[in-house]
Amino acid sequence: MGYETYNPYTNAPPVAAKPPAGANPLHGFLPRKVTAEQVTRAMESDVNPFTRQPHSPQYKKILEGRKKLPVFGQMDEFLKMFTNNQIIVMVGETGSGKTTQIPQFVCYSDLPHTKGQMVACTQPRRVAAMSVAKRVADELDVSLGKEVGYSIRFEDMTEPGTTFMKYMTDGMLLREAMNDPDLKRYSTIILDEAHERTLATDILMGLLKDLAKRRSDLKIVVMSATLDAQKFQRYFSITGPSNPAPLFKVPGRTHPVEVFYTQEPEPDYVEAAIRTVLMIHRAEDPGDILLFLTGEEEIEDACRKIKLEADELTNQDPDIVGPLTCIPLYSSLPPQQQQRIFDQPPQPRVAGGPPGRKIVVSTNIAETSLTIDGIVYVVDPGFSKQKVYNPRIRVESLLVSPISKASAQQRAGRAGRTRPGKCFRLYTEKDFMSELEEQTHPEILRSNLANTVLELAKLGIQDLVHFDYVDAPAPETLMRALELLNYLAALDDEGQLTKLGSIMADFPLDPQMAKMLIVSPEFYCSHEILTIVAMLSVPNVWLRPPNQRKEADAAKALLTIPDGDHLTLMNVYNSYVNNKHDKNWCWNNYLSARALQQADNVRTQLQRTMERYEIDLVTTANEQKLWQNIRRTLVCGFFMQVAHKEGEKNGYLTVKDNQVVSLHPSCGLDTSPEWVIFNEFVLTTKPYIRTVTEVKPEWLLELAAPYFDLSTFTDGETKRALQRALKKRAYKTVDSGSASNGRNTPAAEQPAKKKKKATT
DNA sequence: ATAACGATG
Numbered sequence: 228m229g230y231e232t233y234n235p236y237t238n239a240p241p242v243a244a245k246p247p248a249g250a251n252p253l254h255g256f257l258p259r260k261v262t263a264e265q266v267t268r269a270m271e272s273d274v275n276p277f278t279r280q281p282h283s284p285q286y287k288k289i290l291e292g293r294k295k296l297p298v299f300g301q302m303d304e305f306l307k308m309f310t311n312n313q314i315i316v317m318v319g320e321t322g323s324g325k326t327t328q329i330p331q332f333v334c335y336s337d338l339p340h341t342k343g344q345m346v347a348c349t350q351p352r353r354v355a356a357m358s359v360a361k362r363v364a365d366e367l368d369v370s371l372g373k374e375v376g377y378s379i380r381f382e383d384m385t386e387p388g389t390t391f392m393k394y395m396t397d398g399m400l401l402r403e404a405m406n407d408p409d410l411k412r413y414s415t416i417i418l419d420e421a422h423e424r425t426l427a428t429d430i431l432m433g434l435l436k437d438l439a440k441r442r443s444d445l446k447i448v449v450m451s452a453t454l455d456a457q458k459f460q461r462y463f464s465i466t467g468p469s470n471p472a473p474l475f476k477v478p479g480r481t482h483p484v485e486v487f488y489t490q491e492p493e494p495d496y497v498e499a500a501i502r503t504v505l506m507i508h509r510a511e512d513p514g515d516i517l518l519f520l521t522g523e524e525e526i527e528d529a530c531r532k533i534k535l536e537a538d539e540l541t542n543q544d545p546d547i548v549g550p551l552t553c554i555p556l557y558s559s560l561p562p563q564q565q566q567r568i569f570d571q572p573p574q575p576r577v578a579g580g581p582p583g584r585k586i587v588v589s590t591n592i593a594e595t596s597l598t599i600d601g602i603v604y605v606v607d608p609g610f611s612k613q614k615v616y617n618p619r620i621r622v623e624s625l626l627v628s629p630i631s632k633a634s635a636q637q638r639a640g641r642a643g644r645t646r647p648g649k650c651f652r653l654y655t656e657k658d659f660m661s662e663l664e665e666q667t668h669p670e671i672l673r674s675n676l677a678n679t680v681l682e683l684a685k686l687g688i689q690d691l692v693h694f695d696y697v698d699a700p701a702p703e704t705l706m707r708a709l710e711l712l713n714y715l716a717a718l719d720d721e722g723q724l725t726k727l728g729s730i731m732a733d734f735p736l737d738p739q740m741a742k743m744l745i746v747s748p749e750f751y752c753s754h755e756i757l758t759i760v761a762m763l764s765v766p767n768v769w770l771r772p773p774n775q776r777k778e779a780d781a782a783k784a785l786l787t788i789p790d791g792d793h794l795t796l797m798n799v800y801n802s803y804v805n806n807k808h809d810k811n812w813c814w815n816n817y818l819s820a821r822a823l824q825q826a827d828n829v830r831t832q833l834q835r836t837m838e839r840y841e842i843d844l845v846t847t848a849n850e851q852k853l854w855q856n857i858r859r860t861l862v863c864g865f866f867m868q869v870a871h872k873e874g875e876k877n878g879y880l881t882v883k884d885n886q887v888v889s890l891h892p893s894c895g896l897d898t899s900p901e902w903v904i905f906n907e908f909v910l911t912t913k914p915y916i917r918t919v920t921e922v923k924p925e926w927l928l929e930l931a932a933p934y935f936d937l938s939t940f941t942d943g944e945t946k947r948a949l950q951r952a953l954k955k956r957a958y959k960t961v962d963s964g965s966a967s968n969g970r971n972t973p974a975a976e977q978p979a980k981k982k983k984k985a986t987t
Numbered sequence: 988a989t990a991a992c993g994a995t996g
Binding site for chain 1: 988989990991992993994995996
């Protein structure tokens with residue numbers, strides 16, 4: 228449909244809004260040899276070059292705004308570099324406009340729509356992918372999901388054949404690479420926020436560096452916010468070791484931030500933070516405060532104290548100190564409460580009195596994920612909780628650690644978004660210079676890599692140890708991952724991906740859980756394992772408000788199945804589904820509606836993957852048999868996470884690793900069984916195992932024979948207990964006259980009575 | 988006898 232050009236309410240002649248037929252603003256464009264002058268002219272055209280539709284009235288207005296972005300003035304420089312190089316490293320500071328503009332420049336030069344290809348731009352976070360795609364769709368004057376779209380887990384907002392500019396999460400592109408290692412549908416791939424060094428971005432950098440050799444037609448742009456670009460330049464020097472990838476640099480557009488340090492180190496950073504916040508409130512000009520702390524409990528505690536002391540100040544000096552609101556911010560807060568950070572600061576108590584102030588006390592979520600306008604003061608104690616992985620005992624834990632210089636810089640920058648600001652660092656300048664690391668260690672050095680190694684195997688990477696990592700993980704971490712995958716039969720003894728492993732990799736799950744799902748039909752409980760795996764993939768569903776702990780614990784007790792926490796999780800999900808008509812059910816039972824909804828989404832997605840591989844969705848009618856089948860299936864995935872009761876009461880020793888652990892207080896078992904399987908090993912005040920289910924030693928010997936080969940065990944109580952179980956089992960086998968672990972023996976206690984067909 | 992920095996599929 229064309230534009231209506233005749234306006235019946237004026238006498239003016241019809242305006243020729245519709246350009247002459249055949250006009251093509253991209254006429255004369257030579258792919259990848261396009262100049263800034265050509266692009267600018269196409270942008271000024273009345274016709275949208277990509278849809279051939281007339282531009283909407285707001286298009287030009289938005290374009291005027293874009294022209295003021297720092298990156299816009301360097302379009303010519305960028306296009307020349309894009310023409311002449313396969314790989315570009317780009318540094319653009321906050322406010323440069325790189326995330327929205329560079330992908331568009333690339334589209335004008337690359338013309339992906341003329342070759343049935345796309346330009347991809349990856350983001351570490353889902354919300355960023357969505358919101359940037361929306362913005363760019365507006366700027367290009369197209370509707371979101373058509374020419375410009377986004378792709379994130381659970382939501383593909385693209386239209387095959389139409390979409391040529393796609394924003395997506397880095398994890399999503401990695402998933403796509405598993406099924407199309409050459410990523411043929413993309414003409415250019417842009418990795419944004421590469422300095423954040425997420426696991427997915429790190430793996431993608433390795434893949435793309437290699438892919439660039441195979442696909443000379445593929446262009447790559449690596450965008451980063453900090454000045455550590457040299458590392459990327461060197462890494463991507465594919466035309467020879469002395470030829471680093473070229474650097475394209477754009478200045479940011481932010482306000483100056485004055486940084487203050489303490490004279491002496493602060494022994495108690497929370498106390499010092501509270502003192503600093505109150506000092507700012509009393510003595511500094513109006514403007515909101517952002518304080519960085521490390522976790523939920525610390526934040527709630529600090530908010531209470533700040534509120535108390537601030538109220539006292541206001542009461543003492545109502546003419547000088549204005550009112551203050553203190554808002555906590557962390558990821559597990561319900562979205563409604565997170566919205567509070569955008570509230571206006573409180574009004575003065577009396578007209579003309581001292582103005583109010585807002586203070587946000589936040590985790591690292593405010594460092595990258597959430598931007599709060601109006602922040603003028605930042606208080607930075609210099610700590611955050613960070614994931615660390617210990618391959619020796621196979622444990623990931625969270626540790627309060629000093630932040631990096633880059634992180635400190637990012638935090639300070641949060642004070643200068645709307646006007647000049649101040650940042651108070653609660654450490655000395657000397658410590659900043661000499662003690663803080665330049666960059667936060669990339670995630671790949673701090674994680675359990677079982678999942679990543681399986682993904683790499685699926686991506687066809689043969690030699691994981693010599694893969695060209697930007698930063699190579701510890702060999703021991705890779706060995707641990709290979710060992711686990713070999714025991715799970717995802718990799719054979721030569722390290723080759725097995726058929727089973729290939730299917731496992733297609734599930735967005737840890738390998739243990741993927742294995743459980745795949746074998747679950749043999750145990751007639753795939754329906755239930757699907758639920759349990761979904762529940763294990765979402766954050767904790769149990770709520771325990773500090774002033775209602777008793778009530779919350781009582782509600783939990785009603786849903787608990789004493790045979791094991793995994794069965795309890797299943798019970799919770801089933802009850803949730805059965806009570807979906809009751810809007811207050813979650814709230815009344817102290818359960819997180821958000822987490823349960825998420826479990827529902829995950830379950831649906833996993834079910835689709837199961838259907839794709841024709842993995843039957845079956846169940847067992849008899850409840851006791853069903854529960855036992857489920858527990859046996861758990862052993863098939865988590866046989867390397869077993870603990871044996873030893874020593875004083877409630878003391879357990881993990882099998883083979885011999886870690887002393889205790890049942891976590893949240894555990895719902897009514898006894899302390901001799902053998903348990905656990906989902907998580909957490910290191911808090913002491914080592915705990917969390918989400919625990921009782922198992923039988925015979926199952927371990929039967930279902931995970933290679934791992935429970937007793938000749939690989941050191942002498943001790945665990946080995947003796949297993950030897951006893953082995954003897955008992957031998958007698959039983961003789962009695963019943965049948966083999967107990969042959970492949971022909973039914974694995975489950977009882978065949979399925981009813982078979983639920985998978986539905987969409 | 989106690990708990991989840993932030994993300995991703």
